[in-house]
Amino acid sequence: MATSTYLEAINQALFEEMERDESVFLLGEDIGIYGGAFKVTKGLYKAFGGDRVIDTPISESAIIGSAIGAAITGLRPVAEMQFADFITVGFNQLVANAATLYYRHNIPVPMVVRAPSGGGIRGGPFHSRNPEAWFFHQPGLKIVAPATARDAKGLLKSSIRDNNPVIYFEHKYLYRRVKEELPKEEIVVPLGKANISREGDDVTVITYGAMVFECLDAAKKLFEEHDISAQVIDLRTLQPLDMELILQSVQKTSRVVIVHEASLSGGIGAEIAARISEKAFEYLDAPVKRIASLDTPTPFSPILENEFMPNAEKIYNAILEIMKF
Numbered sequence: 001m002a003t004s005t006y007l008e009a010i011n012q013a014l015f016e017e018m019e020r021d022e023s024v025f026l027l028g029e030d031i032g033i034y035g036g037a038f039k040v041t042k043g044l045y046k047a048f049g050g051d052r053v054i055d056t057p058i059s060e061s062a063i064i065g066s067a068i069g070a071a072i073t074g075l076r077p078v079a080e081m082q083f084a085d086f087i088t089v090g091f092n093q094l095v096a097n098a099a100t101l102y103y104r105h106n107i108p109v110p111m112v113v114r115a116p117s118g119g120g121i122r123g124g125p126f127h128s129r130n131p132e133a134w135f136f137h138q139p140g141l142k143i144v145a146p147a148t149a150r151d152a153k154g155l156l157k158s159s160i161r162d163n164n165p166v167i168y169f170e171h172k173y174l175y176r177r178v179k180e181e182l183p184k185e186e187i188v189v190p191l192g193k194a195n196i197s198r199e200g201d202d203v204t205v206i207t208y209g210a211m212v213f214e215c216l217d218a219a220k221k222l223f224e225e226h227d228i229s230a231q232v233i234d235l236r237t238l239q240p241l242d243m244e245l246i247l248q249s250v251q252k253t254s255r256v257v258i259v260h261e262a263s264l265s266g267g268i269g270a271e272i273a274a275r276i277s278e279k280a281f282e283y284l285d286a287p288v289k290r291i292a293s294l295d296t297p298t299p300f301s302p303i304l305e306n307e308f309m310p311n312a313e314k315i316y317n318a319i320l321e322i323m324k325f
Contacts, residue, residue: 028080064090084117099140124300154189200231286325
């Protein structure tokens with residue numbers, strides 16, 4: 001086993017899938033010789049050449065549109081948005097075309113859009129967005145948001161092999177901060193299956209992406225200081241949601257805190273809370289609590305960004321609050 005960062009795990013998944021399947025190719029801005037803005041595609045141009053690692057113009061609508069065209073002809077494109085924020089330029093292609101083609105014409109669209117997302121990097125309002133809720137509302141799209149290096153690799157491989165359009169949110173803050181020993185054997189993590197990152201009996205904490213680690217830190221402190229046992233669920237796939245695991249945990253703990261880095265209003269946490277209220281209301285001993293970023297653009301100032309985003313302290317305090325019910 002070798003230690004790999006979150007970023008290296010993504011690079012490995014791309015290499016292995018391109019080696020396994022000649023229909024897989026990459027396209028995006030500066031992903032070729034330069035290796036991408038964050039060096040995620042480093043070495044792939046040398047390994048597979050310019051026909052399969054394609055540098056594009058600075059036009060996200062062209063990148064996504066080209067990926068859709070390639071996908072419906074039988075190829076498996078992996079398109080990179082240099083930052084998830086810029087996906088808005090290709091929004092129409094994703095929601096009006098990619099998401100609906102199978103419904104309208106019975107034509108599979110096996111493509112992945114890699115979207116480096118999230119804050120904590122002092123990138124300000126144009127380089128820190130978490131736009132997953134926009135696409136969660138659109139039937140026909142699958143949405144993935146890994147937290148660990150193992151899941152980053154295994155979920156990307158599953159996304160590339162899937163016959164539906166998948167938006168793969170990779171968190172920039174985790175690129176070089178998260179490290180894990182990965183086996184030489186192939187890792188494939190199925191879409192639609194959440195993971196229990198920490199077992200617990202007193203409260204269910206539902207989260208994904210970089211917030212998994214904030215939740216784990218809060219859970220550890222709660223147990224050490226108050227003997228509160230929090231079960232932390234890493235969703236991993238946001239669409240489709242693993243409601244079966246969520247409801248099983250709610251029935252066990254009777255208390256729920258939902259944490260996501262995206263802004264609070266209209267976030268995925270609201271949908272999860274609604275489903276819990278509809279399907280597991282009789283098990284609840286307290287209101288479902290949501291912790292999320294403020295409803296403002298992401299501040300550039302480090303002090304303001306820290307205040308804007310959720311963190312372990314805010315999660316810790318929220319759990320203490322609902323444990324009083």
